Amino acid sequence: MPTPRKTYSVAESGAFVEVMELEPYASGPLDGLRFAVKDLFDLGGYKTGCGNPDWARTHPVAATNAVCVDQLLLAGARCVGKTVCDELAFSLDGENVFYGTPLNRRAPERVPGGSSSGSAAAVACGLADFALGTDTGGSVRVPASNCGLFGLRPSHGLISVAGVNPFAPSFDTVGLLAASADILALAAAVLLSCQVPDGVEPAAVHLIKEAWEIADPEVREALAPALARLRRLWGARVRETSMRLIDREAPESGLKTWYQNYCTIQWSEIWSSLGSWIEAVNPEFAPRTRVNFELTRTLDRRQIGSAIQRREEYCRALQEFLGPGVLLCLPTTPALAPLKLTLGLDRTSTSQAGYYPRTLALTAIAGLGRLPQVTLPLAEAGGVPLGLSLLAAHGNDAFLLSAARLLAEGF
């Protein structure tokens, strides 16, 4: 993939809310690497702003680093700054009215994607080798895809979220963005305390039929060469599979109803996590953020029971279907990164050809399933980057990272 052809300044990148240097504690596998940190993670001695000035104003300075930040400093990496994110992490856009829109280096007229927007811009602009993001509903995977980066959403529960602001805890994960599969694997191995093996071959790779169908034709077309490489690499083990084979209770309507199920759980948890602060402080939000939180406040919480029930049935079906060597494969996003300032107020609407419902339908496959997912920057359409995603069984992150590294080689 193209690497930055020029040096970008911090100001040009729009990536940072604060630039600083935190020295590594020790020498280790991440020696010499610089990382940036989404402003949802605590850095001791700094305010964690979560992308909203009223949040920063009403919260104290962090007493210490998030545990995952300490893990990286202990492994030899150097922290170079705190990055812009969408307000309280509640968006896939990357347009923050208070802190600006970080640069989508390869497609400057388009949004970088969110909510880990500044983390993506920092890496894409060469100002960091990798970056910490959080991924609840796609907040690492979407900006990685939009900006042409590798991105990891790990298995839920495996990387410590201590010192990371809670959003929707049943889905919240600490993720990574990196410019290469090697650096992604190096940093992930530290956070997951695992070793990423070399040259592991998958037993099966399932192209999820409904996920490919939901994508725009231009996305499918752009990803065709990457799929061709996948087939060359893993031959007859690559097959087309319907979600209904994995989960017999999957709705006939395909993935779109998953969006609703995911949203019910996510919105109920968001209001449980942030509603008290919002009602007490009445913070200033961007109009789109206000509408989003209104959805969580007014959710009919009687839907929680059946949504969680459905989620657990799906997880149990996945557990039976996914062996240790099995991968799922899908487009990371169903559409190109939206043009800046074009996203409407109502994320539930079908404006922008249903950008939100379709994107969340794809990201919810890993989200609801607690699965790890790696997005690889293996495609572009008219210069706009697009990611291909691999997913594995819960806990099989090392295998997944190994397979992703193999697929990325020589691309």
Next chain:
Amino acid sequence: MPTPRKTYSVAESGAFVEVMELEPYASGPLDGLRFAVKDLFDLGGYKTGCGNPDWARTHPVAATNAVCVDQLLLAGARCVGKTVCDELAFSLDGENVFYGTPLNRRAPERVPGGSSSGSAAAVACGLADFALGTDTGGSVRVPASNCGLFGLRPSHGLISVAGVNPFAPSFDTVGLLAASADILALAAAVLLSCQVPDGVEPAAVHLIKEAWEIADPEVREALAPALARLRRLWGARVRETSMRLIDREAPESGLKTWYQNYCTIQWSEIWSSLGSWIEAVNPEFAPRTRVNFELTRTLDRRQIGSAIQRREEYCRALQEFLGPGVLLCLPTTPALAPLKLTLGLDRTSTSQAGYYPRTLALTAIAGLGRLPQVTLPLAEAGGVPLGLSLLAAHGNDAFLLSAARLLAEGF
């Protein structure tokens, strides 16, 4: 087991910080059952006090219920009140200088155990059929054992913690206390969205040698009849197994060094979660609580890396050893509930025959391993209740609850 011989009043129980009635939203499997909620869970319209008056004073009223509370109300249960807990959940004692010590009904001269002390007292006194607690390092299992109740610590990550105050997120779970195995299974099935099967037989039951060795002789003696029943029930499938067979990297020194490993991760996460508030507010704490938080503030965070590394090695070893039908068995606590007002200031000391280090060494087996654990009130020593614990592989909560119900039958 003995059931309450008299009715206890709310005042006698010392269990509640607030009594209220939240009607069920619907009819369901928990129709007619009353539950109490540890004051670490949000109830909409009430303050969540977390056992400390300065916490209550500096936080707003909760906007809505914790997600797990809504799950129970949707399933037909009625909420009857908020219960006393140890300050910020940081204790296994159950002695709260601000809100009093909830009654250990069967051993009134002893502590109920914490931090879900009031939840245990409410159920033991017959004022609730079951209760929500949190269990990070034993906060459901220890009070259940001390008070003669059934208790569940579920697999980490399976029950929503949204609306529950974070403490050490890598270990935090939503647990249950109940007076019978049937009610425990009913309520757990709702929260876990699973069905608890009837009459499931384990393939193997491993009595963990080091865990039994760490227990006081009087505890081993008191649990002997329960073990005899276990052997009658499951015969040759019951065997003695060393932790070193499960985890070849387990220290020769046995379980005591696990205490240190567990504490490093837990303390680092506690300071990441609560340190900012403590430094900003300088709250009034009980002397013992202040000492505890001082341990988390002054921890050498350079230990985090190796502690997490060791934890993940252990989890991977467990994953290989524990099949779907395999149980581990150990005493829930290594000693009887301490007499009231006898616990010293320093939890790391070996006073009280090392009550904390030994207890956490036992509770850390599930904690570090992300495993579900059920404690069964199958024993007593001189009238003081003692629990026997069964553990299963991560995600095998339904099987574990089924086995626990079978073992409890007729006892």
